[in-house]
Amino acid sequence: HHNKGKLPVIWLETSDSGDNNIAFMNTTYPYLNQIFTDMIDLIYSNTFMAAQGRDALSLVEDTLSNYYGKFTLVVEGAIPTKDGGIYNVIARTRRGPITALEAVTRLGEAAEFVVAIGTCASFGGVSSAAPNVTGSVGVSKVLKRRVINVSGCPVNPDWFVGTLAHLLMYGEPELDELNRPKLFYGHTVHQHCQRRSYFDKKDFAEKLGDIECMFSQGCTGPRTGSDCPYRQWINHVSWPVKVNTPCIGCTNRDFPDGSAPFFTP
Numbered sequence: 001h002h003n004k005g006k007l008p009v010i011w012l013e014t015s016d017s018g019d020n021n022i023a024f025m026n027t028t029y030p031y032l033n034q035i036f037t038d039m040i041d042l043i044y045s046n047t048f049m050a051a052q053g054r055d056a057l058s059l060v061e062d063t064l065s066n067y068y069g070k071f072t073l074v075v076e077g078a079i080p081t082k083d084g085g086i087y088n089v090i091a092r093t094r095r096g097p098i099t100a101l102e103a104v105t106r107l108g109e110a111a112e113f114v115v116a117i118g119t120c121a122s123f124g125g126v127s128s129a130a131p132n133v134t135g136s137v138g139v140s141k142v143l144k145r146r147v148i149n150v151s152g153c154p155v156n157p158d159w160f161v162g163t164l165a166h167l168l169m170y171g172e173p174e175l176d177e178l179n180r181p182k183l184f185y186g187h188t189v190h191q192h193c194q195r196r197s198y199f200d201k202k203d204f205a206e207k208l209g210d211i212e213c214m215f216s217q218g219c220t221g222p223r224t225g226s227d228c229p230y231r232q233w234i235n236h237v238s239w240p241v242k243v244n245t246p247c248i249g250c251t252n253r254d255f256p257d258g259s260a261p262f263f264t265p
């Protein structure tokens with residue numbers, strides 16, 4: 001329904017490691033320049049833009065009045081909620097700090113679509129791992145509306161760019177029970193794993209580095225939804241199991257606490 005133009009985007013980076021915007025820059029189909037020229041109009045991004053201070057903040061205010069209900073809010077990172085959200089401040093003004101909690105709440109209510117990029121934004125992820133002293137949560141926990149979760153630690157650029165492309169051309173994609181696009185998360189890693197024949201024969205690796213199935217080494221592939229085995233990473237050339245690393249469940253709602261300690265059956 002946006003077929004006449006680009007998707008207006010406000011991208012807020014909150015509490016995360018920045019891994020998702022780096023992964024995003026690895027996009028190859030299409031390349032980053034084409035995304036910026038043809039797909040999205042990146043109005044505000046505290047990570048990518050050159051504008052600073054008051055100039056930057058006024059872009060957000062302009063968007064709220066000019067694109068109300070028409071822009072896409074991308075959130076990268078979890079939202080600290082403890083002590084009024086003070087553990088993540090995106091700007092300081094004369095009226096006081098603007099917390100990530102406040103910005104995401106305000107922009108989230110005004111956006112047409114809200115997209116959580118990465119596992120922190122989707123479910124809290126590493127930023128909300130025990131003991132979670134900042135009370136960090138995923139974006140959907142602070143908004144009373146649907147959030148499209150594009151989880152992964154980091155996200156595969158295709159999952160995110162594919163979601164944006166879908167929003168631009170067809171609107172909301174079909175989502176799974178965790179509100180993730182089924183297109184990318186609809187099958188488990190285990191379902192298409194290149195070591196699946198070993199699993200089926202109960203032929204398990206005795207140690208990391210062996211070529212057999214790594215279920216014995218704590219692989220969470222059987223309960224992790226993602227298309228890693230066939231989409232792969234870094235220009236689609238490799239993925240964890242191919243380099244002898246068990247899947248640690250980075251797309252899961254309970255990552256990382258539910259997978260820790262890693263590499264342990």
Ligand code: SF4
Binds near residue numbers: 190212213215241247
């Ligand atoms: Fe399944 Fe993991 Fe074994 Fe692959 S290595 S077959 S994902 S348990």
Ligand code: F3S
Binds near residue numbers: 247
């Ligand atoms: Fe993550 Fe497992 Fe893929 S750890 S990168 S979902 S193989």
